[in-house]
Amino acid sequence: MNVQLTAxxxxxxxxxxxRRGGSFHDATIFEASGLCAxxxxxxxxxxxxxxxxxxxxxxxLFTPILDPQxxxxxxxxxxxxxxxxxxxxTLDVWKRRFRCLTNTLETTIDHTSAIxxxxxxxxxxxxxxxxxxxx
Numbered sequence: 760m761n762v763q764l765t766a767x768x769x770x771x772x773x774x775x776x777x778r779r780g781g782s783f784h785d786a787t788i789f790e791a792s793g794l795c796a797x798x799x800x801x802x803x804x805x806x807x808x809x810x811x812x813x814x815x816x817x818x819x820l821f822t823p824i825l826d827p828q829x830x831x832x833x834x835x836x837x838x839x840x841x842x843x844x845x846x847x848x849t850l851d852v853w854k855r856r857f858r859c860l861t862n863t864l865e866t867t868i869d870h871t872s873a874i875x876x877x878x879x880x881x882x883x884x885x886x887x888x889x890x891x892x893x894x
Contacts, residue, residue, distance in 0.1 A: 760871055763788045764879075765808065766849035771883045777875040778868075785813035789820075809843045852892055853882045 761783050765774040774794045789795050789810075797803050798819045808820045816822045823840065827833045854860045857878040864871045884890075 760868065760875070761785075761788060762875060763792065764846065764850065765794060766846045768845050769886065770845065770849045770852060771886050772849065772853070772879045775876060775879050777872045785811075786815055789814055809839055809846075811843070853878065855892070856882055856885060 760777055763774075763776040763785065764772060767773050774792070776788055776792045776794075794808075798808070798817075803819070806819075810820050810822045812823050812825060814820055814822050821839060823836045824832045827836050859874065860878060864874060866874065
């Protein structure tokens with residue numbers, strides 16, 4: 760299952776989409792997401808999204824420059840990637856907290872989606888109550 764996850768700097772999961780098979784491209788999942796819709800409709804007036812090169816560059820979605828030529832472009836890419844690392848860290852912590860996410864779940868697509876969503880909610884609760892990170 761392809762999971763699109765949006766996380767904040769506080770390592771809380773702000774948005775999750777987990778209803779598509781693994782063969783869907785990231786950009787396709789994003790374009791059909793509620794998060795994309797609220798940005799497209801102008802309902803979010805502050806904030807930006809950072810994505811990897813699998814996403815389109817949009818006024819509210821910053822992606823790396825594919826072939827940086829200048830010092831400024833290389834610095835932008837380094838900063839963009841460094842800032843985006845909090846999402847990777849969130850994923851690592853979430854998977855450590857819920858080890859079932861590191862393996863293939865032997866459940867139906869609907870149950871798999873429910874498990875992924877439920878663990879994201881539990882992850883956020885653990886973050887809000889300052890639950891210790893798993894070893």
